Amino acid sequence: MSALSVSSQPSTPQIEFLANLPPHLESIAHALTGLIPTPIDQPQFSKVILNLSAAVLSFGDDEPHLGELGKELIQQCQELAEFAQGESQFDRTAFAQIEGRIGDYPAWALCMRLAPSQLGISVPLGAEVWLALLEGRQLRKDYVSHLRRDLELLPAPDSQCDINSDDLMFLEFGKRWQKTFEQIRKRLSQKLAFNPAATSSTKTPISAPADEHLRHILGAKACTTAKKRSAVSTRHTLTSEQFRVYEADLQRRLGARQTGSLCEALSILTGLYAHGVMGLAIGRGPLTGEILVLDIEGGHLYVALDAILKRKMSRSQMPSIYALSDENYRVPLPREVLAPLEDLLASWRAEPGSQEFRCRLVDILPQADRDHRPANGQSAIEDADTYAPGFEPTLARARNTVANEAVAAGLSRLHLACARLDFGQVSKARPWYVRVQATEFETQWREFLEGKAWTFATTAEAVDHAFGSPYVVTDKALLDIWNFYQDRVNAIPKGNNMGAERLRLFHNAFADQTAAALSFLLGLRASTHYILSAAALSGSVDFTHIDDKGTSTLGTRVGIVCKFASAVLANWVAHCASLLARYARDRVFSSGSSGRSIISRLQHIVEGQDVGLLFKIFPDGIRNVSSKSTWGGLPPALRCEANAGRHYWATHLHAQGCPDDAVDVFLRHINTGTSPTSAYSNQSIEALVSQVASLQDRKLTELGLTPPVGLRAAR
Secondary structure (H helix, E strand, O other): OOHHHHHOOOOOHHHHHHHOOOHHHHHHHHHHHOOOOOOOOOOOHHHHHHHHHHHHHHHHHHOHHHHHHOHHHHHHHHHHHHHHHHHHOOOOOOOHHHHOOOOOOHHHHHHHHOOOOOHHHHHHHHHHHHHHHHHOOOOOHHHHHHHHHHHOOOOOOOOOOOOOHHHHHHOOOOOOOHHHHHHHHHHHHHHHHOOOOOOOOOOOOOOHHHHHHHHHHHOOHHHOOHHHHOOOOOOOOOOHHHHHHHHHHHHHHHHOOOOOHHHHHHHHHHOOOHHHHHOOEEOOOOOOOOOEEEEOOOOEEEEEHHHHHOOOOOHHHOOOOEOOOEOEEEEEOOHHHHHHHHHHHHHHHHOOOOOOOOEEHHHHOOHHHHHOOOOOOOOOOOOOOOOOOOOOOOHHHHHHHHHHHHHHOOOOHHHHHHHHOOHHHOOOHHHHHOEEEHHHHHHHHHHHHHHOOOOOOOOOOOOOOEEEOOOOEOHHHHHHHHHHHHHHHHOOOOOOOOOHHHHHHHHHHHHHHHHHHHHHHHOOOOOOOOOOEOOOOOOOOOEEEOOOOOOOOOOOOEEEOOHHHHHHHHHHHHHHHHHHHHHHHOHHHHHOHHHHHHHHHHHHHHHOOOOEOOEEEEOOEEEEOOHHHHHOOOOHHHOOOOOHHHHHHHHHHHHOOOOHHHHHHHHOOOOOOOOOOOOOOOOOHHHHHHHHHHHHHHHHHHHOOOOOOOOOOOO
């Protein structure tokens, strides 16, 4: 193209704006321009850029935690807004130029009329601009149109008219876009909290043997009976005397390197079948695409727990509020098993063309071991001189007996499940919620095997690692979260002459605080609304039925109410009673249909009737408190999972030595054979509830937490 043709191009407001713009701001200016459809004449281009960048700054000021996470964008928008402010003084295009095209260009019209000081519109616009930049899309037309219409309800910046929040509520300001704005803010918080600049992790395909291991581990629950999961002796297991004889016979055969003994021992220790044992990968530590890896030199079996549980988020993306946990864990192997493995690996490496370290157990096994198949239904004890009464001691029965022996020896069911890859005993839920200390797990498993005459070449080493749940908040983060809710309540001053709007704001802040406390203490699941009945939780109750899964019958899922939770409930009822008295005196409030429904709900809560316990007040009436509205209001730096209480308390109870039945009661897990409500359980529900509640109260006292107080404390 010639210079003449370039100079003959018509100049546009955008070209003139970019001509003087500093080079490092061109990318953000282009990005903001691409967010909205642009009319061909581009009226007041500088003011549009000014309002788009200033809106991001307004939202950053309204959410300072987000502003800290997006410092680079905030800095760019600040410089761009300062530049656009100076350029906009030279563009006095009348708004009438766009009036006939508002339906096609609502965002452009909004930015032409908006002033950065009109925060009621600038803040929600900034949230949408920021999220659109992250998602690489344009602003939503409906959302922007609603903002433009509500802009007419706000007074102009140079107007002497004053309008308060009660007037705006009466004019239904924000009714059409407020819910969408909350969703935008929560979604933006999640994206920024989890470092959106980091590349998203891609799923690594697993090998065919690893897929077989995964199906065996996750399918174990369907392959066992309720009695077997509860470790009740049946004809499918050996007697203790038979098992002692069998172990001695197996260790003798391992020492003599007898054919088939190595695979049999690994099958007994890991719970895998012979074919799954042969598919075990061999390497130094965890390997990509593998579920189980034999580290012969280190003396462990590495297990990819996150791949088994199918975690959706990698540990590198986890916020700092959670305690660190590993994606893998290791199971110690006895010397009787490692010695033949070391010999086989050494001889395999000596062969030509076998220098690749990554291999499978089947690659290093002799052909005789590969072809060996134990006879079904025959005794696994080869020593004819030994005898123990009982059913035929087959290999399958011996493999099933390990769980019984471990439980009898005092091994935790969770540790047993992790050691023998038998998550069917507690389902996937226990390792999902509990963070396990690696040293404690490895020590318990070694002690159990040493009690069965197995030996280890090295002593147990203390490692500062944990595995299991990555969603266990630290005590410091818990205190910060607690103080955040308390600060929100304290920011609204209480008094005898509080107006209707201030009462509503205080009640909603206290409702979020109470809901967060009860959700955390009771270990509630994430829910569209918390199903807590005022009748079930009135008075002093130790436990009540809580169906936060929507699939249980009355009495099967128990919610434990410790003394601290009981005080939280009492303060909430006292708050509702005080709020009821204040609203009842307000004739204007009580005369409307919305006011009457609110007063009725408060009356039912105070009387302990079967109504929803937790609710918030909005201009259009009552809304039940949900996990999203409660935990979604946290700043990004403190944003935790909605069911963080389940992870925290399950881990704490396990660490304090609570029996597995107590953890099941707290988590409200129903698993035939292991549930405390099972016919095979001999545990007292009252005793388990008392144990859990006392541990919770003790921990809360150590943290220095006190029950939240609303308009009035419980007497």
